[in-house]
Amino acid sequence: MTKHTFKPVEEQIAYLRKGVAEIIPEGEFRAKLEESRKTGTPLRAYLGVDPTAPDLHLGHTVVLRKLRHFQEMGHTAVFLIGDFSAMIGDPTGQSETRPPLSREQVDANAKTYLDQVFRILDREKTEVRYNSEWLGKMTAEGVVRLCSHYRLARMLEREDFRSRLDKGQAIAVHELLYPLLTAYDAVSLKSDVELGATEQKFNLLVHREIQGEYGLRPQAILTMPILVGLDGQRKMSKSLGNYVGITEPPSQMFGKLMSVSDELMWSYWDLITDRTAEEIAALRRQVAAGSKHPMDAKMELAREVVAGFHGREAAEKAAAEFQRVFRDRQAPEEAPKKKVSRGAPVTLKVLLHNLGLAASLAEAERLVKQGGVEMDGTRVTDPRREIDLRKSGEFLLRAGKKNFFRVVVE
Numbered sequence: 001m002t003k004h005t006f007k008p009v010e011e012q013i014a015y016l017r018k019g020v021a022e023i024i025p026e027g028e029f030r031a032k033l034e035e036s037r038k039t040g041t042p043l044r045a046y047l048g049v050d051p052t053a054p055d056l057h058l059g060h061t062v063v064l065r066k067l068r069h070f071q072e073m074g075h076t077a078v079f080l081i082g083d084f085s086a087m088i089g090d091p092t093g094q095s096e097t098r099p100p101l102s103r104e105q106v107d108a109n110a111k112t113y114l115d116q117v118f119r120i121l122d123r124e125k126t127e128v129r130y131n132s133e134w135l136g137k138m139t140a141e142g143v144v145r146l147c148s149h150y151r152l153a154r155m156l157e158r159e160d161f162r163s164r165l166d167k168g169q170a171i172a173v174h175e176l177l178y179p180l181l182t183a184y185d186a187v188s189l190k191s192d193v194e195l196g197a198t199e200q201k202f203n204l205l206v207h208r209e210i211q212g213e214y215g216l217r218p219q220a221i222l223t224m225p226i227l228v229g230l231d232g233q234r235k236m237s238k239s240l241g242n243y244v245g246i247t248e249p250p251s252q253m254f255g256k257l258m259s260v261s262d263e264l265m266w267s268y269w270d271l272i273t274d275r276t277a278e279e280i281a282a283l284r285r286q287v288a289a290g291s292k293h294p295m296d297a298k299m300e301l302a303r304e305v306v307a308g309f310h311g312r313e314a315a316e317k318a319a320a321e322f323q324r325v326f327r328d329r330q331a332p333e334e335a336p337k338k339k340v341s342r343g344a345p346v347t348l349k350v351l352l353h354n355l356g357l358a359a360s361l362a363e364a365e366r367l368v369k370q371g372g373v374e375m376d377g378t379r380v381t382d383p384r385r386e387i388d389l390r391k392s393g394e395f396l397l398r399a400g401k402k403n404f405f406r407v408v409v410e
Helices: 009-017 026-039 058-072 103-117 140-147 159-166 173-189 198-213 250-258 265-272 277-289 294-310 312-327 348-354 361-369
Strands: 022-024 044-049 076-081 126-130 193-197 220-224 337-340 373-375 393-399 404-409
Touching: 009 026, 009 058, 022 026, 022 198, 026 220, 044 058, 044 173, 058 076, 058 193, 058 220, 058 265, 076 103, 076 173, 103 126, 140 173, 173 198, 193 198, 198 220, 250 294, 250 312, 265 277, 265 294, 277 294, 294 312, 348 361
Parallel strands: 044 076, 044 193, 076 126, 193 220, 337 404
Antiparallel strands: 022 220, 373 393, 393 404
């Protein structure tokens, strides 16, 4: 086995600790790093992900980035795709039993996941595994033996299970199996460290305990905070619409990041960039002292994040576009087109509603009266203004602060 040379333990811990909510137990984690450096053997750090949805957003990247930090420190990064466990579904935070996914859904999602994951992890240095390798072959006897290592009372201590029991809501037996089956992942991988979100802490502790039951040295756990979404209140989620997708166009990513509040921006610096804690603290001091405007600090953040997924050139172009549109109030160079069929004239509020730019005629009228609509750079405040659709042509329409469209009549 090739011996590796590692950085001093204190330096590794300082780098790996950034953004981490909790290290469990910290003393054991330090001891593992010291032993690794002494023997020249990399630690096996793993992250397990159930491919329950096909697209990743910045919230997913928080823990992925931490796995990459282990790679950068010379350790082995194991990315585990829970193709078997995804068909059960993680009950964490669920108020009811979720419907199981089909094998076809899981396989399709897993492929998309990998395509996106390697925008963050080093493909050449990542060990990719699937838990169907061992869970798909486990016999009924193996499942019974696994279950014998854990007590039902402990399982029912879980906050989400306890809450559902108190409310008389159903808990399916296969949900109780989820933490145990994924604990067998840690046994099979012989992992030294597991990464996960704070909401997965119960599962991660079960994994550590089951490793000990199978005669292995229990892994250390690093939990990462949940990334709050663009609304500043709830966790980032596609279903809540408060997310930034990692495959979104650069200008869209940039604009969404610029909508983050000044206060929330600092957790984004901490969790989705590679800036050190010292660099972020220095930036905060500059903003607090007034030597740097919060908007400029946010522009730096957006540039850095977009560059990580699309490259520096795309990030600079997105920044320039944002400057033109939102700071200098100019139209974007490439406003999306909205096509309208030729026909009888319509009022502006009807057009806005028909184009899907207002949920109702009343909302369209409010938007216009509040000065939120411009046509070819001129503000229009009369919602009943007639728009002639009898001839072919086009005009630039702004609806709201950020929405520019080139309306094409044909």
